[in-house]
Amino acid sequence: MTNSPFTPGIVPARLDGRVLQENFSDLHAPLDAHEALVAADRCYFCHDAPCITACPTTIDIPLFIRQIATGTPEAAAKTIFDQNILGGMCARVCPTETLCEQACVREAAEGKPVEIGRLQRYATDRLMASGLHPFARAAQTGKRVAVVGAGPAGLACAHRLAMKGHDVDLFDARPKGGGLNEYGIATYKATDGFAGAELDWLMQIGGITLHTGRALGRDVTLDGLCAEYDAVFLGMGLGGVNALRADGEDRAGVRDAVDFIADLRQADDLARLPVGRNVVVIGGGMTAIDAAVQSKLLGAENVTVLYRRDRGAMPASRYEQDLAASKGVRFVFNAMPVAILGNGAVTGVRVEYTRAEGRSLIGTGETFDMPADQVLKAIGQTLEDAPDVLTIAGGKIAVTGPGRTTRKGVWAGGDCAAGGEDLTVTAVAEGRDAAEDIHDSLMG
Amino acid sequence: MADLSSDFLGIKSPNPFWLASAPPTDKAYNVVRAFEAGWGGVVWKTLGEAGPPIVNVNGPRYGAIWGADRRLLGLNNIELITDRPLEVNLREIKQVKRDWPDRAMIVSLMVPCEEQAWKAILPLVEETGADGIELNFGCPHGMSERGMGAAVGQVPEYIEMVARWCKQNTRMPVIVKLTPNITDIRYPARAAKKGGADAVSLINTVSSITSVNLDSFSPEPSIDGKGSHGGYCGPAVKPIALNMVAEIARDAETRGMPISGIGGVTTWRDAAEFLALGAGNVQVCTAAMTYGFKIVQEMISGLSQYLDEKEMSLSDLIGRATPNVTDWQYLNLNYVTKARIDQDACIKCGRCYAACEDTSHQAISMSPERVFEVMDDECVACNLCVNVCPVENCITMERMPAGSVDPRTGATVSDDYANWTTHPNNPAARPAAE
Numbered sequence: 001m002t003n004s005p006f007t008p009g010i011v012p013a014r015l016d017g018r019v020l021q022e023n024f025s026d027l028h029a030p031l032d033a034h035e036a037l038v039a040a041d042r043c044y045f046c047h048d049a050p051c052i053t054a055c056p057t058t059i060d061i062p063l064f065i066r067q068i069a070t071g072t073p074e075a076a077a078k079t080i081f082d083q084n085i086l087g088g089m090c091a092r093v094c095p096t097e098t099l100c101e102q103a104c105v106r107e108a109a110e111g112k113p114v115e116i117g118r119l120q121r122y123a124t125d126r127l128m129a130s131g132l133h134p135f136a137r138a139a140q141t142g143k144r145v146a147v148v149g150a151g152p153a154g155l156a157c158a159h160r161l162a163m164k165g166h167d168v169d170l171f172d173a174r175p176k177g178g179g180l181n182e183y184g185i186a187t188y189k190a191t192d193g194f195a196g197a198e199l200d201w202l203m204q205i206g207g208i209t210l211h212t213g214r215a216l217g218r219d220v221t222l223d224g225l226c227a228e229y230d231a232v233f234l235g236m237g238l239g240g241v242n243a244l245r246a247d248g249e250d251r252a253g254v255r256d257a258v259d260f261i262a263d264l265r266q267a268d269d270l271a272r273l274p275v276g277r278n279v280v281v282i283g284g285g286m287t288a289i290d291a292a293v294q295s296k297l298l299g300a301e302n303v304t305v306l307y308r309r310d311r312g313a314m315p316a317s318r319y320e321q322d323l324a325a326s327k328g329v330r331f332v333f334n335a336m337p338v339a340i341l342g343n344g345a346v347t348g349v350r351v352e353y354t355r356a357e358g359r360s361l362i363g364t365g366e367t368f369d370m371p372a373d374q375v376l377k378a379i380g381q382t383l384e385d386a387p388d389v390l391t392i393a394g395g396k397i398a399v400t401g402p403g404r405t406t407r408k409g410v411w412a413g414g415d416c417a418a419g420g421e422d423l424t425v426t427a428v429a430e431g432r433d434a435a436e437d438i439h440d441s442l443m444g
Numbered sequence: 445m446a447d448l449s450s451d452f453l454g455i456k457s458p459n460p461f462w463l464a465s466a467p468p469t470d471k472a473y474n475v476v477r478a479f480e481a482g483w484g485g486v487v488w489k490t491l492g493e494a495g496p497p498i499v500n501v502n503g504p505r506y507g508a509i510w511g512a513d514r515r516l517l518g519l520n521n522i523e524l525i526t527d528r529p530l531e532v533n534l535r536e537i538k539q540v541k542r543d544w545p546d547r548a549m550i551v552s553l554m555v556p557c558e559e560q561a562w563k564a565i566l567p568l569v570e571e572t573g574a575d576g577i578e579l580n581f582g583c584p585h586g587m588s589e590r591g592m593g594a595a596v597g598q599v600p601e602y603i604e605m606v607a608r609w610c611k612q613n614t615r616m617p618v619i620v621k622l623t624p625n626i627t628d629i630r631y632p633a634r635a636a637k638k639g640g641a642d643a644v645s646l647i648n649t650v651s652s653i654t655s656v657n658l659d660s661f662s663p664e665p666s667i668d669g670k671g672s673h674g675g676y677c678g679p680a681v682k683p684i685a686l687n688m689v690a691e692i693a694r695d696a697e698t699r700g701m702p703i704s705g706i707g708g709v710t711t712w713r714d715a716a717e718f719l720a721l722g723a724g725n726v727q728v729c730t731a732a733m734t735y736g737f738k739i740v741q742e743m744i745s746g747l748s749q750y751l752d753e754k755e756m757s758l759s760d761l762i763g764r765a766t767p768n769v770t771d772w773q774y775l776n777l778n779y780v781t782k783a784r785i786d787q788d789a790c791i792k793c794g795r796c797y798a799a800c801e802d803t804s805h806q807a808i809s810m811s812p813e814r815v816f817e818v819m820d821d822e823c824v825a826c827n828l829c830v831n832v833c834p835v836e837n838c839i840t841m842e843r844m845p846a847g848s849v850d851p852r853t854g855a856t857v858s859d860d861y862a863n864w865t866t867h868p869n870n871p872a873a874r875p876a877a878e
Contacts, residue, residue, distance in 0.1 A: 041513070041515070042513065045735045045738075047738075062738075063738070066711075066739070066742045067742055067745060067746065070712055070713055070742055070746050071746075072742075072745065072749050072750075074749060075745040
């Protein structure tokens with residue numbers, strides 16, 4: 001350890017290697033067999049269960065929990081994967097507190113929902129540890145489908161298509177598949193290379209060829225894909241990042257939170273990752289929380305999240321806010337950056353308080369300066385390089401029904417497609433449903 | 445996925461999970477939904493003779509006991525046989541069987557103990573195309589006061605007589621449903637066999653009072669301040685049912701007679717246990733009444749996974765444990781075990797100590813540091829410590845190897861099999877066979 005949390009500037013090794021390892025280990029330890037049985041026992045096996053309705057992928061949650069309770073976690077996992085082939089990752093990253101667990105009748109009754117997320121992880125981990133893939137491919141159809149983007153939407157789509165006997169070419173711009181599972185999730189939510197392991201496990205279905213380093217618009221074109229394949233699915237996510245539109249945004253030390261998180265995820269040695277002493281994160285979504293918490297865990301002395309609206313409006317759940325607070329992250333609400341201060345490198349952020357006036361937000365005129373040597377922007381991502389022929393709605397690819405774009409033979413899902421929350425689990429559902437629709441259209 | 449298709453008395457069903465004769469099988473609406481959910485068959489709720497339908501109480505019919513988290517452990521009912529007109533039931537049975545030909549459709553019957561009554565109803569049932577009949581000799585409440593149900597099932601001669609009437613008057617397979625409210629289940633089972641019945645099903649419900657209201661002093665369920673004993677079922681009765689199934693499966697006179705196992709089947713595991721003890725299929729009621737028809741999905745997936753893991757077929761499982769049920773006198777007295785406490789797993793609650801010290805053999809020591817250890821020279825291997833320990837597998841029973849000396853008795857452990865029949869302390873001991 002060469003530096004400390006008090007070392008000025010953006011430097012690596014603020015904490016001892018052992019502390020870093022501890023900080024970035026599993027956020028929630030997996031349930032052991034006994035804990036899983038006790039947790040499963042709390043499920044009431046509700047009729048037409050609210051948790052199922054709340055799950056974007058409609059997993060039969062009471063059934064899988066009962067299968068855990070009766071000692072068949074492998075069957076439980078099959079129930080999960082039937083609906084959500086990335087059920088392992090979703091068990092780790094889903095904001096269950098706003099989805100299934102919020103809907104759980106025991107949340108309403110006692111404020112203590114059945115621990116659905118952890119139980120899902122227990123089941124899926126058990127099956128994946130066996131190395132077995134519980135699905136077999138149908139007879140080959142001879143149809144070929146191009147899937148662009150090997151993130152949650154693309155993977156779910158590719159798996160479902162391959163299972164139905166189609167051949168899938170899966171293209172991704174990055175050097176590894178997995179999309180945000182590989183590059184965008186907080187490290188402590190997907191430890192031990194889980195995203196990569198899940199990808200390998202998923203590919204066991206066969207019939208999927210992954211082509212990495214192939215970006216749409218650069219290495220392949222939609223016209224080219226449409227000419228070569230029977231159908232195309234676009235699930236390349238959002239490649240761009242919104243601009244801050246504050247003076248000094250180009251100062252050294254200001255960067256996109258998604259890049260900061262991606263570096264973290266790909267780091268071989270956390271002790272070599274530089275982080276500021278005073279980090280200011282701008283934004284209010286999960287990316288902001290993940291960047292802020294991880295900055296703190298890397299050893300930043302002060303980490304502040306600036307959010308322009310009030311706490312209730314924050315996209316990140318109260319649960320995530322509290323998690324961040326428990327790690328020492330400070331929240332400043334109703335505040336926006338008006339200038340990035342410094343002389344070359346950033347030294348601070350000038351912040352102005354805001355208030356809502358009708359639907360719009362206006363500065364109150366009251367400002368203050370906070371010291372910062374690193375500023376992470378987490379104010380939303382944008383669609384980049386969308387093919388011109390597609391209709392764009394609200395900055396995303398317009399779709400109807402199960403992901404049909406305005407061009408025949410082209411489907412889209414996940415963050416790049418309009419509609420739905422930008423969640424891993426939503427992307428999985430959209431990819432899966434598009435695959436079913438592609439299948440119907442190819443075989444119909 | 446293992447093949448779960450079942451053949452019971454030649455009656456085919458896609459799986460061995462049938463719904464027992466009870467409220468869930470009282471009408472086409474329920475039965476169709478059950479089939480849609482995946483149940484392999486149903487025993488239609490008991491039909492009575494033609495005429496004015498049965499009248500039920502208009503207050504509560506069920507009582508229950510629960511675990512601390514309201515898990516329903518036992519259910520008690522005072523409902524009678526179907527209270528819908530005979531012709532309506534028959535019409536619906538016929539329609540459902542026609543619409544669901546691959547599912548088992550058994551019709552439960554209870555008419556007065558007169559041959560003419562049985563002769564009258566059997567052709568009507570046969571005409572529906574049902575696969576078989578089940579004679580309800582089990583219901584312990586209400587109908588038994590009128591000489592039916594358990595009143596028949598408690599008299600082996602009646603069982604034999606009615607079973608014979610039915611066999612003589614129908615081509616349909618006859619299943620006799622037995623009441624557990626007797627002293628020895630083998631006698632009614634033997635009677636059913638003598639009467640020519642094709643199978644027995646058991647257990648029907650156990651006579652019970654689930655609780656007493658300590659303010660009104662009425663038994664529950666309370667009907668205007670009074671209660672009547674009901675029929676108890678659900679997870680709580682499973683051990684009683686398992687024993688009765690095994691008794692019939694291993695009895696010299698009834699061995700080989702098909703058994704439909706009933707009593708607290710809630711999960712695939714319960715079903716597998718009934719099958720292993722000799723039941724050819726299982727019937728379920730309380731679990732469906734507690735959780736809905738959908739639970740059959742877990743039973744199907746669980747049993748299938750189990751059979752796959754064991755590389756067994758369904759028929760391999762049936763009766764697999766029956767030969768291991770024996771009389772006490774044949775248990776191996778040279779099988780010597782001692783309790784072992786895994787100190788790493790122990791959470792130092794001391795329940796094993798309290799149980800052993802206060803109520804058993806004073807064979808566990810407790811140190812000032814709360815370390816609990818088994819004293820082999822006192823341990824009789826009773827298993828109570830294992831049963832009261834809150835940590836699974838923390839205390840286990842380990843067999844002493846042959847040749848070692850049991851410090852409690854000073855005797856060298858033998859690997860020979862020796863039981864009570866030859867034990868020197870047994871006044872009636874016979875010398876071991878030469």
